[in-house]
Amino acid sequence: MQVKADLHVHTVYSADSIITPKELVFYAKKRGLNAVAVTDHNKVEGALKIAKETDFLVIPGIEVSSRDGHIVGLNIHEAIPRGLSADETVERIHQAGGIAIACHPFALFKGSIGKHVTAKFDAVETINSSSFPFRRASRKAHELAENFKLPKVAGTDAHYAPVIGFAYTVIDSELNTETITKAITQGRCQPFGRALPVSVRIQNQLRFLKKYL
Numbered sequence: 107m108q109v110k111a112d113l114h115v116h117t118v119y120s121a122d123s124i125i126t127p128k129e130l131v132f133y134a135k136k137r138g139l140n141a142v143a144v145t146d147h148n149k150v151e152g153a154l155k156i157a158k159e160t161d162f163l164v165i166p167g168i169e170v171s172s173r174d175g176h177i178v179g180l181n182i183h184e185a186i187p188r189g190l191s192a193d194e195t196v197e198r199i200h201q202a203g204g205i206a207i208a209c210h211p212f213a214l215f216k217g218s219i220g221k222h223v224t225a226k227f228d229a230v231e232t233i234n235s236s237s238f239p240f241r242r243a244s245r246k247a248h249e250l251a252e253n254f255k256l257p258k259v260a261g262t263d264a265h266y267a268p269v270i271g272f273a274y275t276v277i278d279s280e281l282n283t284e285t286i287t288k289a290i291t292q293g294r295c296q297p298f299g300r301a302l303p304v305s306v307r308i309q310n311q312l313r314f315l316k317k318y319l
Contacts, residue, residue, distance in 0.1 A: 109277040109286055111141035111165065112270055114178060114209060114231065114261025119144075119152025120169075122265055127156045129267035134162065137271025140281060143167045143261070145178050145209075148188045165283050169209065170195050175219025178207040178231065178261075181287045192222040205229065205287045207259060212246040213237035216263075225254045228291045233260035233299040235272040240301035257290055260297030273299025 116123035117130055123146070134142045143165040144153035150168045157164035167180045174192040179199040186198045196206040205228040210216050213234060223230065230251035237243035251258045260273040276296050279289035289295060 107278075107280060109141050109279050109281055110139050110274050111143065111163075111277060111286065112137075112139055112261050112264065112274045113143040113165070113167075113180065113207070113259050114145050114169075114234065114273075115142050115264045115270055116146055116169075117144055117152050117156065119149055120146040120265070122147070125264060125267045125270075127159065130156065130164075130270070131160050131162045133267045133270040137274075139271050139274060141165060141286065142270065143178075143180055145169045145180075145261075147171065148185070150182050150185055154183060163281055163283070165286065167204075170199070171217060172219070172222075174222035175211075176209055176217045177219060177227075178209040179204040180207065180290075181205060181283050192219060193224065193226060196224075196226045205291055207231055208247075208250070208256075209261070210234040210237045210243065210247070210263060211250055213243045214239070223250055223254070225256070227254070227256060229257040229259050229295075230254075231261055231297075232258040233273045233297045234263050235261075235269065235299050235302045236263035236265075237301070257293040257295055258297045259290060259295055260299045262299070262302070269302055272302060273297070 141163040145167040153166040172195040278294040
């Protein structure tokens, strides 16, 4: 079968996101997804909790703040230390049974990992709806994946529920976390997506400010 999954979503367990577990599942289904990866910043507790509380497939993940930039780990069930080098972070993700993805490697203002990506990674996020500038970031990420012959994936990097599914990955896999992550490492996946409209980016920021003010 084919799985349609947004592989980069943050929830209220990330300080900069306003997506509740209920909204996560609602909008994922609304966008026609059948899986979503929860990749909160340096935390995995939220992803594991949400995965247990819903029948919708939630892939537990994490976005780790390495010393060299941000790295997404999928199929992660324990925290990965922040502040390590990119190589050390990838190694820790692998030791934890997960796969390491170079997320938004060339986006501005996102702690992008760029030149620190190596063939040790399992995939490159070549489409990230929140990346700026979108076209340049996507093109350079695609070139990076081609250079290292790494699989390509996509995610929205959503912090605001209505944008879930603006980018997604189609994966040739059964509907469970283990086979999905294995299929990604084997390159049985294809990224799709578009940039978030400016109006949506503004709405996102206004709701974030409202949350804290």
